[in-house]
Amino acid sequence: MNGPDEFDDRGAPGGPGERPRIPSPRAAAEDHGPLPDPPPPTSDLEDGGPEPASGHSAAPAVRPVPASPAAPAPPPPPHKVLKSLLGAWALAACSPEETAAVEAHLTDCASCADEALRLRDAVGLLHPADSLDLDPLLRSRVLENCLVRRPARIPVPEWATPYDAEAAKLDALLRDMGEAEWRAPVRLRWFQGERPVERETTVAGVIGHLMTVDGMVATALGLPDPLGGDVPPGTPGPTTRTETYWRTAGEEPSPLATHGPWRDQSHALIRTVSFAGGSVGELSVPYGGFRLPLCDSFLDRAFECWVHAGDIADAVDYPYEPPAAAHLHQLVDLAARLLPVALADRRRAGLASPARRLVEAGAPGRTLHLEVEGSGGGHWYIALDSPAALGSPERTVAHIALDSAEFCQLAAGHVSPEEAAAGQNGERDAIRDVLFATASLSRL
CATH class of the missing domain: 1.20.120.450 (dinb family like domain)
Known part of the structure; x- marks a missing residue:
């Protein structure tokens, strides 16, 4: 047995006359990454061990936690399956798992990568089907934009x-x-x-x-x-x-x-x-x-x-x-201005009630208030008793309210006067005569 001042060749006490050897420093555990969180301390009492001596605290026993074995990664889908998903991938319709599998496959398969690029470019050309009919305001917008830059000479x-x-x-x-x-x-x-x-x-x-x-x-x-x-x-x-x-x-x-x-x-x-x-x-x-x-x-x-x-x-x-609102208003205005003449023509043919005799020369006679609602609409006062007279709001004896599209369909002969869903108030004969006169504006 060696004495207390003797060290062996490992730095431990050896024989007499040998110089003591200092052991080299050991590598720190932190040099290989962060330390895992230690498990909560457990006493020997909880483990059924002996109770520590009085006045001394026992160091907690650190027990290594066995690592759970990693689950093996599932094999990637076969090439045929991934190729069939390229269309859905280009449309962004794949699930997250399918997207990850397709994109991983595209890094290794040149043919699928080319096909995916073509499909993604094709998706950019897709859009909802638009009407081939021109926007009624397109021409006006283009002309207005041009005229701002240079007014039309003619x-x-x-x-x-x-x-x-x-x-x-x-x-x-x-x-x-x-x-x-x-x-x-x-x-x-x-x-x-x-x-x-x-x-x-x-x-x-x-x-x-x-x-x-x-x-x-x-x-x-x-x-x-x-x-x-x-x-x-x-x-x-x-x-x-x-x-x-x-x-x-x-x-x-x-x-x-x-x-x-x-x-x-x-x-x-x-x-x-x-x-x-x-x-x-x-x-x-x-x-x-x-x-x-x-x-x-x-x-x-x-x-x-x-x-x-x-x-x-x-x-x-x-x-x-239909026409733009400003244009539709001009068309409705023309029909309204032609109504007194059309009414007089129907009267001469015996198809409308006779005109009321004017009380005094130059009197405006009866008037019908024509209200056209919606795009291009407005208010017109139709002279009932003379085609040369102007309608006066003070002599209004009847009122008709029609939507602009319905009024134009009536003036085109596509809706009969009886079927016109008009708001009507006042003299029934005057209302009927004006509705039929509106329909008579139509022709081949």
């Missing part, structure tokens, strides 16, 4: 802008139609006398009808007549001109014979009145049995263009928007 007259806009909308609809749709049957409806009338034609036939009636305005401006040498004698009205065109062109005129000529004629009309100056609006346009100033003729043609474009859209099952 602007379109205000009374011609509704026709310009409606012709552009109809042209856009026709450009989207296939050849078979041009032969689709279209039902034209109007009101004649006391009953509705209808006539069936094709899309091409409707465009031919519009072109032929627009020809009355064209000839008044010195432009060529689309009927050429087939113009009937005298001053034919819209119906006679249309029947002549259908008879010479056949029941189914070709799209090439109608779309291009109609579009060119509408452009020529707008261009001519724009260069002609402000006084051209007072030029008289014959409509057979009556005449209209050129400014009102353009509003009339805008109304017909919109109505028949709606007939075409219904035939090919396509949505079609």
Whole structure:
């Protein structure tokens, strides 16, 4: 046994005459990462061990916590499954687990990475289906934006802008139609006398009808007549001109014979009145049995263009928007201004109640208050007893309230006077006469 001053070769007490050896420092546990939290101390009493001696505290026993074995990672899905998920991944429709698996696979598989890139680019092109119909305000916004930068040297007259806009909308609809749709049957409806009338034609036939009636305005401006040498004698009205065109062109005129000529004629009309100056609006346009100033003729043609474009859209099952509010107001105003004359014509034909005799010369007579609600609406006072008189709010004997769309459908002959859901108050005869006079404004 060694003495207390002797050390062995490990730094422990050895033999006599040997120098003591100092052990090298040991590495700290912190050098290999943070220490784990120690478990709560437990006493020997809790473990059933001996009770410590009095006056001495026993050091808590630290027991190592056995590490739980790590669960083996699930194998990745096979290549075929991951490739089938690329479409859903591009649409961001995968679950988080599927997304992680696909993205891990894309780092190792070049073919799938290329396919995923193509699919992600294709997703960027997807968007909800939009209507091919032009926004009614698109043309106005574009023109306004252009005019802010440079005013138009030759602007379109205000009374011609509704026709310009409606012709552009109809042209856009026709450009989207296939050849078979041009032969689709279209039902034209109007009101004649006391009953509705209808006539069936094709899309091409409707465009031919519009072109032929627009020809009355064209000839008044010195432009060529689309009927050429087939113009009937005298001053034919819209119906006679249309029947002549259908008879010479056949029941189914070709799209090439109608779309291009109609579009060119509408452009020529707008261009001519724009260069002609402000006084051209007072030029008289014959409509057979009556005449209209050129400014009102353009509003009339805008109304017909919109109505028949709606007939075409219904035939090919396509949505079609009404005119812009400012344009619709001009069209409603024209119909309201024509009502006293239409009422007088029905009275001469025995289809309306007789006018009341005026108490004194120059008196305004009875008035009907026409209230048109909604977009493009307003208030008009219709003279009931004289087409030359102006309606006076003080002489109002009846009131009719109609939505703007319903009023236009009534004026187009698409709704009968009995079916018009109007708010009515006052003299029943006056209300009936004005509703029927509104429907009589329609024609082929």
